[in-house]
Amino acid sequence: MLMNMKDLLAVAREHCFAVPAFNISSNMLLTAVLEASEEMQSPLILAIHPDELSFVRPSFVKAVVQEAIQASVPVCIHLDHGASLAQVMAAIQAGFTSVMIDASALPLEDNIAICKQVVDLAHTVNVSVEGELGTIGTTGPEAEAGAEEIIFTNPDDVVTFVQATGVDTLAVAIGTSHGIYPKDRKPELKLELLKEIRSRVDTPLVLHGGSANPDDEIAAAVRLGINKINISSDVKDAFYQKCREVLQNPTLREPNSIYPPCIAAAGAVARFKIDLFNATGKAALYKNGRKLPA
Numbered sequence: 001m002l003m004n005m006k007d008l009l010a011v012a013r014e015h016c017f018a019v020p021a022f023n024i025s026s027n028m029l030l031t032a033v034l035e036a037s038e039e040m041q042s043p044l045i046l047a048i049h050p051d052e053l054s055f056v057r058p059s060f061v062k063a064v065v066q067e068a069i070q071a072s073v074p075v076c077i078h079l080d081h082g083a084s085l086a087q088v089m090a091a092i093q094a095g096f097t098s099v100m101i102d103a104s105a106l107p108l109e110d111n112i113a114i115c116k117q118v119v120d121l122a123h124t125v126n127v128s129v130e131g132e133l134g135t136i137g138t139t140g141p142e143a144e145a146g147a148e149e150i151i152f153t154n155p156d157d158v159v160t161f162v163q164a165t166g167v168d169t170l171a172v173a174i175g176t177s178h179g180i181y182p183k184d185r186k187p188e189l190k191l192e193l194l195k196e197i198r199s200r201v202d203t204p205l206v207l208h209g210g211s212a213n214p215d216d217e218i219a220a221a222v223r224l225g226i227n228k229i230n231i232s233s234d235v236k237d238a239f240y241q242k243c244r245e246v247l248q249n250p251t252l253r254e255p256n257s258i259y260p261p262c263i264a265a266a267g268a269v270a271r272f273k274i275d276l277f278n279a280t281g282k283a284a285l286y287k288n289g290r291k292l293p294a
């Protein structure tokens, strides 16, 4: 069942769980997270970053849309970190039901201006929009981009931003970074800041860089009102660690010999996250949900 983000997260907000947004840029990762979500009966956000989009053939998105329509669980297809109006419009044309416009590196007024422009366009075709306030950190070149130093979301800006832009979801910077943290860096979420932000607005809140954070902090963030958590590195890491192990056997060359255990390893991580986010079984809550026309 294909849905937009607004309708998908309204249920999560009401029932206090977070929907995982798994980044996919291959058929194998799509299979891993979709099968895990169907098995766990969890709603699912399929996230594709512009860098991932430029790597796949255009027909990949068509296949993703078709899989989402046919899925037994609610699925949203989301552009992760759209950087320009052109990227956002291309995603909408391709069939995405949600887009992020990340202008978080710009001054507040400019961030508001570009987000509002995207909201005005996207909402005319029932596509949801995610904005970002504050900046998420990065852990290195194999992770998505981010700031060297995290700029925490200023709770005083949140109401202004949400009201001025009309965004459907808001990504907040409360201490996460993209990627997997180096051993000498200990991530720590500012849960008090999250509480403060939550008390100011009703908009579903999004946590980027959810990989490699302590599980108890993530669970606490869900209890405090995070409704979407982006997971890219943890699933990919499990997949490729298993690939390396399988490929120790130099005679293997058939994809259907090599990939099934790798898909299973990625799927196991996805199932763990679904449970951690309190999303297991929550697909049942959408039985009367609004479905987008196929």
Ligand SMILES: [Zn+2]
Binding pocket: 081, 136, 144, 178, 208, 209, 230
């Ligand atoms: Zn992100």
